[in-house]
Amino acid sequence: MRRRNHTDSIPRTMDQVEHKTPPHDAQAEQAILGAVFKDNAAMAAVRDTIRPQDFYLEQHQIIFEAMVKLADQGVPIDLVTMMDHLDSAGLLGEAGRVSYLCQLIDATPTAENARHYARIVRGKTKRRNVQRTIEWLQEIALADRGDEEELEAVLSVLIREVRQGIDKNPSLNFIGDFIDEAAEHLDGKYDGLPTGFPEFDYKLFGLAGLTILGAAPKVGKSVWALNVALNVARKGGVVHYYDVENGRPLVMRRLLSNFYSKTITQLKNERAWQGVAKTDFPTAIPGFHLCTEHAGMKPDVIHREAQKIEGKDVLIVLDSLQKLPPLEKQRRDSIDRWLRELEQIKHDVKITILLISELSRGEKETHYRNPTLGAFKESGDIEYSMDMGLQFTKAQGESGNMILHCVANRTGESGPIATYSYQDFKYWRWAEVPQRGGAGMGDRA
Structure with a gap:
């Protein structure tokens, strides 16, 4: 290369x-x-x-x-x-x-x-x-x-x-030299990647830099990341999806379920979709690339692959931080090393990285209610490395909805960002609950 x-x-x-x-x-x-x-x-x-x-x-x-x-x-x-x-x-x-x-x-x-x-x-x-x-x-x-x-x-x-x-x-x-640049940014000309979730994109200008997403186990953080990756690929972007959490068969089942709006059971029992899947599925998301092998999950390999597509709308997803192949003998040192390497990749290649992280299990219920920066497991270098930190918490009441909070943001808003419903989760798809004043990135004047 x-x-x-x-x-x-x-x-x-x-x-x-x-x-x-x-x-x-x-x-x-x-x-x-x-x-x-x-x-x-x-x-x-x-x-x-x-x-x-x-x-x-x-x-x-x-x-x-x-x-x-x-x-x-x-x-x-x-x-x-x-x-x-x-x-x-x-x-x-x-x-x-x-x-x-x-x-x-x-x-x-x-x-x-x-x-x-x-x-x-x-x-x-x-x-x-x-x-x-x-x-x-x-x-x-x-x-x-x-x-x-x-x-x-x-x-x-x-x-x-x-x-x-x-x-x-x-x-x-002179500070006045930057007024036009700032105005262009507010007009959306320098936004991050659209996630496909209008409220999120409206409040946070899309996904950019190194974003770390955390939640308790089985909440759906991997599904949210997969939804974002699928939307980026559908819009013509390039996605490098590294998954050591779920494995290739499960990731593919979720992608197909989301794409065809069919449950896993329906995919298993209905065969008609298979005849067209080999053509229309990859054609719709030609930039989506999946890696579930440890051999491909080394910082230098990820860096080199990202350099090949520099200059395009590129999203790298890693699921999850704590299960990435160790780079050091001590677990904490290995995590910190991964964070430094990903920071370097982000700066060198100018791409967006979405990194999934576990939360400290001992504080599970506390983090469900009160998202904090310290909730990220082995959070030492995480808070210094991220450009944006996101966490899911349970919504109050009986709705069963989840609220996505921004607990750290170098460039904009923090606090509760959007509410998500499980209504389409059978298709491995989050549904963002509409909020007053919400508008997609493409809808802003």
């Missing part, structure tokens, strides 16, 4: 730009990698300055990203561990194989200058960003489209990007 560099999407509009290699320093990139091999302490000296994406050469991106992962795991970074990691991820060939790794070590005389090399590489990244922005300006100038106000707005944004690319740190901006 080819990784995307900063300059991959640059529009070429002039011959002299077409053939000019973007700014980079291959020797400085090699020196950083060689320095880390020679002295792992060099990693701490460079990580606060550069990221894998700052390397211009693809094989250097792959190697440095592997170094970061090994460092996060507390694994020494040497030729043996690097070969093992890259080989397990299927990236050894793209990284240049053993001969190139040895070349990096031999070509670096000392690890003492690693921080200086990192500054050089970061500087080249900024220059590539400036080049990209200037070329976009050329594209706009030569294109015969857009009115004057639109061009001025675009120019304002791109000029700020040039300044940020040159400055050591992103420049401070």
Whole structure:
């Protein structure tokens, strides 16, 4: 798989730009990698300055990203561990194989200058960003489209990007510069993925970032996540659904029941649906992909698969956090590690992640009535990692309905969000109870 560099999407509009290699320093990139091999302490000296994406050469991106992962795991970074990691991820060939790794070590005389090399590489990244922005300006100038106000707005944004690319740190901006951006956000132009539940989408602008959903056992949190995933796929989005909780047969039965509005018993007894299911079912949700095998549920594998579809409406669902394959010896450490890895995936690939979590069993009835952030099982890093936290509680009275609460939200409303009925649960489908003032994301003016 080819990784995307900063300059991959640059529009070429002039011959002299077409053939000019973007700014980079291959020797400085090699020196950083060689320095880390020679002295792992060099990693701490460079990580606060550069990221894998700052390397211009693809094989250097792959190697440095592997170094970061090994460092996060507390694994020494040497030729043996690097070969093992890259080989397990299927990236050894793209990284240049053993001969190139040895070349990096031999070509670096000392690890003492690693921080200086990192500054050089970061500087080249900024220059590539400036080049990209200037070329976009050329594209706009030569294109015969857009009115004057639109061009001025675009120019304002791109000029700020040039300044940020040159400055050591992103420049401070006048608050008035962001009014239009804020207005567009409120108008729904930067909403998250529509869930298919109008009240939820109206109040929370859809699903975005890393969202963690918790509830007591057997309440229906997996079904809610499946409903959301099915709706995203029906709208043309891409879904990667990882399930270690229920298994492939059960997930498929629920999907088919929901899709055809038939109970599991009806699906079993009626055969007519099978004749068309192989064509109309996948045709309706072509972007839905399911994984129930532990081998496919590794952070680097999930990351790599997500990178293949970057830029689309993408939802990753994981069910559930506490049952994901362990990454550390201690359960709590493994959960915290998973959360860090998912955060990194979210930031790197700009996708939406819905993660299902158990609640602390000892407080089951309390959480049924009073949702709290601390209710999430092993909640240590959860509250710091999530962009949004959701929990189901029982509605008062005899209705049997469930209320979905937002217990944490970086970008908007919290508190009771929507009420759900079990009336269609025989089809493994939640029914959102209409509330006054509710409107779908697409219905807002």
